[in-house]
Amino acid sequence: MNRVLFLLLILSTEIAIAQGTLNIYVEDIPPSHLGEDIYLSGNFNNWQPDDQSLKLIRNEKGVYQLSVAYTHIPGDRIEFKFTRGTWQQSESTADGKLTGPRIADLQKEVNLYCKIEGWRDDFPASTASENVHVLKDSFYMPQLKDYRKIWIYLPKEYPHTQKSYPVVYMQDGQHLFDEATSRGRIGPIEWAVDETLDQYKEPGIIVAIDHHPDMEKRIPEFYYHANTAYPEPKGKAYLAFIVETLKPYVDKHYRTLRAKEYTGIAGSSLGGLISLYAALEYPDTFGWAGIFSPSIWLDYGHIEKEIAQVTKLESIAEQHYFFYSGSNENREKKDGSFVKMTDDINRIIALLKKRVDPQIEHMINPYGRHGALYWREAFPVFYHGFIQGIGKKEKMKP
Numbered sequence: 001m002n003r004v005l006f007l008l009l010i011l012s013t014e015i016a017i018a019q020g021t022l023n024i025y026v027e028d029i030p031p032s033h034l035g036e037d038i039y040l041s042g043n044f045n046n047w048q049p050d051d052q053s054l055k056l057i058r059n060e061k062g063v064y065q066l067s068v069a070y071t072h073i074p075g076d077r078i079e080f081k082f083t084r085g086t087w088q089q090s091e092s093t094a095d096g097k098l099t100g101p102r103i104a105d106l107q108k109e110v111n112l113y114c115k116i117e118g119w120r121d122d123f124p125a126s127t128a129s130e131n132v133h134v135l136k137d138s139f140y141m142p143q144l145k146d147y148r149k150i151w152i153y154l155p156k157e158y159p160h161t162q163k164s165y166p167v168v169y170m171q172d173g174q175h176l177f178d179e180a181t182s183r184g185r186i187g188p189i190e191w192a193v194d195e196t197l198d199q200y201k202e203p204g205i206i207v208a209i210d211h212h213p214d215m216e217k218r219i220p221e222f223y224y225h226a227n228t229a230y231p232e233p234k235g236k237a238y239l240a241f242i243v244e245t246l247k248p249y250v251d252k253h254y255r256t257l258r259a260k261e262y263t264g265i266a267g268s269s270l271g272g273l274i275s276l277y278a279a280l281e282y283p284d285t286f287g288w289a290g291i292f293s294p295s296i297w298l299d300y301g302h303i304e305k306e307i308a309q310v311t312k313l314e315s316i317a318e319q320h321y322f323f324y325s326g327s328n329e330n331r332e333k334k335d336g337s338f339v340k341m342t343d344d345i346n347r348i349i350a351l352l353k354k355r356v357d358p359q360i361e362h363m364i365n366p367y368g369r370h371g372a373l374y375w376r377e378a379f380p381v382f383y384h385g386f387i388q389g390i391g392k393k394e395k396m397k398p
Contacts, residue, residue, distance in 0.1 A: 019069075019070070019071050019108075020069075020070060020106065020107055020108045020109055020110065021067060021068065021069050021070070021108070021109045021110070022067070022068045022070060022078060022104070022110045022112070023065070023066075023067050023109070023110065023111045023112065024040060024056065024064075024065060024066045024067075024068075024112055024114065025063055025064070025065050025111070025112065025113045025114065026038065026056060026063065026064040026065070026082070026114045026115070026116060027063050027113055027114070027115065028115040028116065029064070029115075029116045030116065030117070030118055030119060030122070032119060032122050033084060033119060033122075036084050037055050037056075037084060037085060038055070038056045038064050038082055038083070038084060038116075039051060039054055039055050039056070039082070039083050039084070039085060040054040040055075040056065040066055040068070040080055040081075040082065041054070041080060041081050041082075041083055042078065042079050042080030042081065042101065043078065043079040043080070043101075044068070044070050044078065044080075047185050047186055049083040049085060049086055049087050049089075049090070049187075050083070050085040050086065054066065054068065056082075076106065076328075077103055077104065077105060077106060078103065078104040078105070078106060078110065079101040079102070079103055079186075080101055080102050080104075081101050081102065081186065081187065082114070082116055084119065084121075087183070087187040087188055088120060088121050088125070088188070089119060089120065089121050090119075090120045090187050091116045091117070091118065091119065091120070092117070092118040092119060092120040092123070093117055093118055094117040094118045095118070095123075096118055096120060096122065096123030096124075098120060098179060098187055098188070098189050100186075100189075100373045101186055102114070120179075125179070125180040126178050126179070126180040127177075127178055127179045127180070127190065128177045128178040128180075128194060129153075129177070129194035129195065129198055130156075131153055131154055131155065131156055131194060131197070131198065132151060132152075132153050132177045132178070132194050133151070133152050133153075133154060134149065134150070134151060134152075135150040135151060135152040135207070135250075136149070136150050137149050139246070141238075141241045141245065142241070142245060143237040143238070143240045143241040143244070143245065144221070144234060144237050144238060144241060146212075148209060148210050148212075149173065149210040150173070150207065150208070150209055150210070150246070151173045151176070151177060151206075151207070151208040151210075152205065152206065152207050152208070152250075152254070153177070153193065153194055153197055153203075153205060153206035153207075153208075154205060154254075155197070155202070155203045155204070155205070156198075157202075158255075162255070163255065164255040164256055164257050165203075165204045165205045165254075165255060165256060165257060166204040166205070166256075166257050166262035166263065166264070166386070166387075166390055167204060167205045167206070167207060167247075167250065167256050167257070167262065167263055167264070168204065168205075168206050168207070168263075168264035168265070168266055168288070168290070168383070168386065169207050169208075169209070169242055169246070169247070169263075169264070169265050169266070169286075170193070170206060170207070170208045170209070170265075170266045170267060170271075170290075171208075171209060171211065171222070171266070171267030171268070171271030171272075171274065171275060172208075172209075172210070172211050172267060172268065172271045173208030173209050173210040173211070174210050174211065175190055175191060175372055176190060176191045176193045176194075176206070176208050177190060177191070177192075177193055177194045177208070178190055182372065184371055184372050184373075185371055186371065186373065189371070189372045189373050189376070190372060190376070191372055191375055191376040191379055192376045192379075193206055193208075193376075193379060194206075196379055196380045196383055197383070200387065202387075203387070204262075204386075204387065204390075205250075205254065205256060207246065207250055209242070209246070211271070218270075219270060220232065220233050220234045220235075221234045221235060221238045221274075222235055222238070222267075222270035222271055222273060222274040223235050223270070223274075223299075224236060224239075224273075224274065224277045224281075224299075224302065224306075225299070225300075225302040227298075227299075227300050227302075235274050235277060238274065239274065239277065239278050239281060239282065242265075242278065243278075243282050243285050247263075247285070259287075260283070260284055260285055260286060260287035260315075260318075261287040261318075261390065262287070262390060263285060263286055263287055263288070264286060264287070264288030264289065264290060264386055265278045265279060265286045265288070265289055265290070266289065266290030266291070266292070266379075266382065267290070267291075267292065268292035268293050268294075268372075268375050269292075269293055269294070269295050269370065270294075270295045270298065272291045272292045272293055272294035272295070273294040273295050273296065273298070273299060273303070275289055275290065275291055275294075276289065276291050276294055276303065276348075277303070277306065279291075279316075279319060279321065280306055280307065280310055280316065283312045283315035283316045283318075283319055284312065284315050286319070287318065287319055287320065288319070288320045288322075288386050288389070289319065289320070289321050289322065290322045290324075290379070290382040290383075290386075291321065291322065291323045291324070291345075292323075292324045292375045292378060292379075292382075293324060293325055293326065293329055293341055293370055293374075293375065294323075294344075294345070294348075296341075296344040296345070296347075296348060297331055297333065297339040297344055303348065304347075304348070304351060307348070307351045307352060307355055308351070308355065310355065310356065313355075313356050316356045316358055317356050317357060317358050318358070319358040319359070320358065320359045320360075320361075320385070320386075320389060321349075321352070321358055321359065321360045321361070322360075322361050322363070322381070322382040322385060322386075323345045323348075323349065323360070323361065323362045323363070324362075324363045324364075324365070324368075324374075324375065324378040324381075324382070325341040325342040325344075325345045325362070325363075325364055325365075325368065326341065326342075326364070326365045326366075326367070326368020326369050326370065326374050327340075327342055327364060327365065327366045327367065327368060328367065328368060328369045329341035329342070329368060329369060329370045341370070342364055345362060346362070349362060361385065363378055363381055363382075365377070365378065
């Protein structure tokens, strides 16, 4: 029995006027959880994991199947996953790893025969490395009069040496190390920051700040300037917390290389936007900036004005900026026009170069979309540049 879905355009640069039928057949599933309901979730139902209209039906041969007649798929392809009703019960690899969505081309009729290799909840919930620690569950933020969980990644060798280490401060700590605390549009996919650093013989330290547990309250903390939607931004106070409270605490209690050439700031989406502001406003603190898919289009032109008015030109000229964008990161504005992430970043890069000309790298993923699945692929590139750049500076010292 076909289930007809009328789908809203939410991400693509144009409405994909595509009509067709998607026929799904799941012929092989893990022996665990036999008999439980299986759902289809994708870019055709806003990634709802328990959509009753997309519950697969088990036929007399034991094959789970579903036919979906679709109109207006957002984007240029079909993306989907299988769940048992929640993202914690999402499909996984045979060894419990979450992966990106399954993909199918838009055609008049698509027949897909699938195998579910594993279920995520059959494996330990936490994916954090042994080198990830909680600095404090409830760290006081005097500038915001609030408390927040702070994570810290320490190199494995840290307890056995007296060395000091470079540090990167990162936003949205919940999503960086552990699937047990991460959440996202297509499931709890984390950045795998710890797995990246675990591969280095001499990694640095990562300090990660949780965002506000209420996602709506997260937003004003990452706005530096007021706008009509958020007239009381908290971004200046948030950055003051990092620079005036958190960094001094970390430098006092851990063996860190404190100078700006050993200190980075990084984040994604609105967290990328506030990280860009951090680099511009505190160039004597942060020598490196990892700016992943910054939500420039939500900043109403403020960042452009900020770049035009920066005063610490010599300090900014010494910085390193790593930008990441995906070619499929596009957003529709309220006026019906569209913005492309790559274009936004290129515009900011041009302004930076004209005003100061720091060292800049822009990594573009031609298939990239907005989310942790793509940021975790880009993070190793940023971090490799950070570690390699520090190494070059050390060699140049007299």
